[in-house]
Amino acid sequence: TSLYFTLISFTTIGFGDILPSQPDYIAHIAICLLIGLALVSTVINVIKQQIEALAIGMDKNIDNEYKNALEKLECDDVQFEYCADNGDINND
Numbered sequence: 001t002s003l004y005f006t007l008i009s010f011t012t013i014g015f016g017d018i019l020p021s022q023p024d025y026i027a028h029i030a031i032c033l034l035i036g037l038a039l040v041s042t043v044i045n046v047i048k049q050q051i052e053a054l055a056i057g058m059d060k061n062i063d064n065e066y067k068n069a070l071e072k073l074e075c076d077d078v079q080f081e082y083c084a085d086n087g088d089i090n091n092d
Helices: 002-010 024-086
Strands: none
Touching: 002 024
């Protein structure tokens, strides 16, 4: 029950089905919840940064592959035009 209460409270869902049994515990739980919410938001922020870095890395990788493929195509076109102009099949 305590794990359920903690998870529901930290994720700010708060169904209200489980409450502290004594009023003295409310202040203690409020402090714990503030600390817990700070921890949860920090963890979520770290995960977001990792996903963002992964996406940026993938984007750069895709850009590099595209540029390399484009350069290869341009190089192949130049070689083809050279062969067509000289009538020579070899690129020597």
